[in-house]
Amino acid sequence: MGRRRAETGAAEAVSTPRRKAHRENEPVGRHFRPRAKAPLWLRITTIAVTAVLVLGVGAAGALVFKLQNNVTTAPLNAGVKNGDSGQPENADTGALQILILGTDTRDGANSQYGSEEDSTGEGNSDVMLLMDISADNSHVSVTSFPRDLIVPIPDCKPAAGGDPVAGTPAGQLNAALRVGPGCTVAAINDMTGLTIDHFMLADFTAVKELSNALGGVEVCVDHAMYDDDGSWLKLPAGKSLVQGEQALAFVRTRHAFGDSSDLARIKAQQYFLGSMVRKVKSEGTLTNLPKLYNLADVVTKNLTIDEGLANIPSMISIANRLAKIDLANVAFVTVPYEAYVADNARVQLKEPEAGQYFAALRQGTSLTGAPATASPSAAAASGTPSDTATVAPTTEAPVYDKAIQQVSVTNASAVVGRSIELLQALSTAGFTGAWQAGDVPSVNETQVLYGADMGDVAADVAALFKIPATAVKSDPTITGVSVVVGTDWASGTAFGAVVVPPDIVASTADDSAGCLTVNPLKYYPTPFVQ
Structure with a gap:
């Protein structure tokens, strides 16, 4: 530094003409180089890039602020006894469970779908789907629960506040939503032994807007059909692209497919979701920021979610995880069920198959054959012979009866x-x-x-x-x-063994073959007129 200051001082001592001569001729000494003036195009480009960066950061902040303000939240777990959040510290790692609920409320923007008497409260759950993302992002299971499933309903704290609402040892699962989505979370936690991390509650408007944002979802039916029992779904035989009101009608109809049961509707909903997943993956929506923002804007406007999910980093983290999973390893499952003993019009869990399935979920077991890396806690729970001392069987006849x-x-x-x-x-x-x-x-x-x-x-x-x-x-x-x-042994007669019920997977997200079977009572005469 001292030498550089001395040289500078010497330069200042030169007269103005001398300094001018130095600029016009070769520089004196190799440490002195003429300062080249940046070309005009480079200065303009630099200013433009700087402006774009500033505007980009500002716009990104505005977009995040907008999405954040779209969000409506409710408590994650409203159970009186086990109402802790349970949400993960880091949504990037570990197994992740998200409960997706569809409400049949006719409140607010949904008033066109029912009477004034219907237009109050949370409503009942038309759709109950539990999405489980494995800890190593190798597979996803999406479990459907029938709306008529009879299970214990715990005491719950209402989302709007007030005194706890008493539960029941045998209640219809979809009615838990009347207390709030957190009560449905608590009931399914108790039923499965899982700890659900997040929930999403959608109404009729959400289904319409989401299908519009995706540009429609492809479906296929084996016969021209018309459902005149409330959904008014009308489709030609073969493939169709449904969105808006048609998409809503497709997931709502209870009479158009199969045997006209709620379980047939579940199959149609799984079919619709599989097609939607294929479209999202094929178009790269989860890794395309403009598309992802557009989807997030629709989602956040039309869903109620828990507080832990009500931030953009969590949503992006989940999208990134889902983008890595092969469609063949996204399994759709209907929880094992049988007729309810007290009312054949309803259903109950079928044991031991349901318990075996829930244990497989807790252990991170792949349902489609993909390898899964068990978490340390899951490995400990499994009680493998390598790290668990077992009781030696008695080799002699017991001295007791x-x-x-x-x-x-x-x-x-x-x-x-x-x-x-x-x-x-x-x-x-x-x-x-x-x-x-x-x-x-x-x-x-x-x-x-x-x-x-x-x-x-x-x-x-x-x-x-x-x-x-x-x-x-x-x-x-x-x-x-x-x-x-305990919850570390939810299936089988050998402690630590995980048994997956046979044929538990109804379909996978890459299963695009075949068309849904239309209920013959809903056949529409040909030629079909749209």
Whole structure:
């Protein structure tokens, strides 16, 4: 620096004519170079680029602000007992569950679809879809729950505030939305043993606007049809592009397809979603910022979402994760069900298949054959032989009569009917006096508890189910042996085993073959007039 200052000082001492001569002729010394003036085009370009950058940052901020202001939010989990948020700290990693709800409310902009009496409150859930993104982004499952499914409904805090609303041990799942979307989240959490991270609640307008934003969704039916029972859906045989009112009619119709049941409507909704996913992926919407913004604008205007999802980075993070997943690994599933014992017009979970399926979801099991990387917590829950000490089976005949031993099974797995197959296994093994102690609030860990002088019986019961020795514990308050089934063992008779029910996948997002079967009562005579 000192030398550079000295040279500068010497230069200043030169007279003005001398300095001019230096500029006109070769410079004196190699440290002195003439300062070239930037060309006009470069200066203009630099100013323009700078302006664009400033405007771009400002516009991006304005767009984010606009999207943020579009959002309507509600609490994620309204359950009185288990109302914690459960949302992930980082939406980029870990398994992620998003509950997608469609409401049949006729409130506000939906008033054209019903009477004034209908136009109040949250309504019921017309659509209930649980999207599960695996921790390693290798696969997605989309689980449909029938609207007529009878399950326990927990006590819930209303979204609008006020006193908690009492639940019921046997309520229709779609009615939980009347208390608020957070109550549906709480009910499905209790049912599945999962912890849902986010929810999205859409009304009729959302379906129309989203289909318009995508430029229509392709569907196919095997016969020209017209549904005159409320949806007014009219389609020619073969392929059609539906959007707006037609798209809404397609996902709403309950009478147009199959056997005219709600379960046939679920199949049509899965078909529509699969086609929509294919279109979004094929057009690169999830990685195209202008398209993604347009879609986000429509979504945020027409959905109610939880507070944790009400920010643009979370939405972009989820879009980025979905963009990486192969369509063949996006599986559509209807939760295993059977006729409800008290009313054949409704359905209940079919066990043990439903419990097995929920356990597979919790363990991050792929339903389509793609490899899945289990999280540390899932690996621990699975109780694999490599890291879990198990009780050695008894090699000698027991010195007690199995048939008279007091062995009970307490269901704390959050899976309805979980005790049934375990009682059957106990009976087959000789513990014919075993009984069901009932359902209790869920616990995370399975245990075998035993009272005085029952350690050997407890060890044999644990060995039967391959329950780790660390889970066998003395409890002076227990008479006999009590098997407490936790959420870490939601299916099967071998602890830690994950069993996927056969043929559980109804379709995948890349399954574009075939057309929906039209209910013959809704056939439309040909030639078809649009």
